[in-house]
Amino acid sequence: MRTAVLGTGTVGRAWAARLAELGHEVVVGTRDPSTTLERDAGAWDGFALVPFAEAVVGADLVVNALNGRAALDVLPALADALDGVVVADISNPLDFSGGFPPTLFVKDTDSLGEQLQRALPRARLVKTLNTVTASLQVHPPAEGTVFVAGDDADARALMTRVLTEVGHSDVVDLGDLAGARGVEMYLPLWLRLWQVLGTAEFTIKVVRPPS
Ligand SMILES: NC(=O)c1ccc[n+]([C@@H]2O[C@H](COP(=O)([O-])OP(=O)(O)OC[C@H]3O[C@@H](n4cnc5c(N)ncnc54)[C@H](OP(=O)(O)O)[C@@H]3O)[C@@H](O)[C@H]2O)c1
Numbered sequence: 001m002r003t004a005v006l007g008t009g010t011v012g013r014a015w016a017a018r019l020a021e022l023g024h025e026v027v028v029g030t031r032d033p034s035t036t037l038e039r040d041a042g043a044w045d046g047f048a049l050v051p052f053a054e055a056v057v058g059a060d061l062v063v064n065a066l067n068g069r070a071a072l073d074v075l076p077a078l079a080d081a082l083d084g085v086v087v088a089d090i091s092n093p094l095d096f097s098g099g100f101p102p103t104l105f106v107k108d109t110d111s112l113g114e115q116l117q118r119a120l121p122r123a124r125l126v127k128t129l130n131t132v133t134a135s136l137q138v139h140p141p142a143e144g145t146v147f148v149a150g151d152d153a154d155a156r157a158l159m160t161r162v163l164t165e166v167g168h169s170d171v172v173d174l175g176d177l178a179g180a181r182g183v184e185m186y187l188p189l190w191l192r193l194w195q196v197l198g199t200a201e202f203t204i205k206v207v208r209p210p211s
Contacts, residue, residue: 004029004055006074007065008036008044010134011090015063016047018138022165029055056081061162062123064089068112069105075119082123086155088162089113089180090129090137092187101191104184113180117151124155127180128163131190133200138166144203145170149179172206 005016006029020026028044029052030036037044048055056062056078064071068091075082093112094102106112113127127149129137136144146168148156160171174182186204194200 001025001060002058003027003061003063004059005063005065006052006055007067007070008040008049009065009067011065011137012063013043014134014138015065015090018166019063020047027055027059029053053078053081056085059085061085061158062087064091064116066091068093069095071112071116072119075116079120079122082120085123086152086158087116087120087123087125088129088159089116089125089127091116092130093184094187101188104187107185108181111177111180111184113149113184114177117177124150124152125177126150126152126155126159127177127183128159131183131186132203136201136203140166140168141203142169143205144168145172145206146203147172147174147179147183149174149177149183151177170206 002025003019004027005012008030016026016028027048027050030049033049036049052074062085064087066074071091091112093104093106095105096102113125117125129146132146146163148159148171150156156173163171193202
């Protein structure tokens with residue numbers, strides 16, 4: 001599969017490395033390739049690092065690993081290029097303007113995933129993995145539940161196949177993109193768990209009673 005990873009933070013790095021490891025073609029999008037190469041000396045050896053608009057050309061799967069507010073600024077300009085493309089949206093609507101812990105800049109009756117879908121009306125956006133720290137997104141523990149939500153059932157199915165290939169054993173399909181609201185509103189609990197557990201390496205497990 002030809003994949004594009006947008007963003008070169010912790011999540012972008014983790015996904016670029018894992019998709020390449022699994023044999024997918026990976027192009028990485030960043031604001032300014034020369035600044036990123038200088039900042040992350042050696043980290044992008046072997047990867048094509050190009051501006052966002054160039055990265056998404058011809059992609060079958062685009063991973064949105066951008067800061068949440070930045071995604072709202074960056075992605076609308078890519079709307080034509082993302083016509084029909086599956087966009088895995090991992091971003092969170094975190095607002096750090098009031099300090100720590102951050103608040104959510106959209107919630108309850110809307111979500112960042114839905115805002116991005118409205119900005120990309122012909123893309124097939126799937127909200128996924130925002131509930132898990134980057135290392136566990138790409139190397140999941142044996143037990144643990146992740147979610148997909150999106151308006152296009154085929155896109156959710158493709159994303160579920162990718163998650164299974166990566167090693168996720170329990171992927172719950174939440175249905176349409178309104179399902180993004182719940183996984184994004186999990187973030188306050190995620191942040192509190194991070195504080196009290198002293199680690200980001202934990203995950204949700206949905207337990208079903210035996211039938
Ligand atoms: N870190 C985690 O473990 C984790 C887990 C779950 C979900 N998430 C979510 O996944 C997303 C990525 O997280 P992250 O920790 O990897 O990185 P991040 O620090 O949130 O930023 C990711 C990338 O966003 C781009 N960016 C930031 N400000 C920008 C701006 N003003 N204009 C354009 N682009 C801008 C940058 O891309 P370039 O530097 O390449 O230009 C940056 O590398 C976030 O939405 C986060 O909430 C993170």
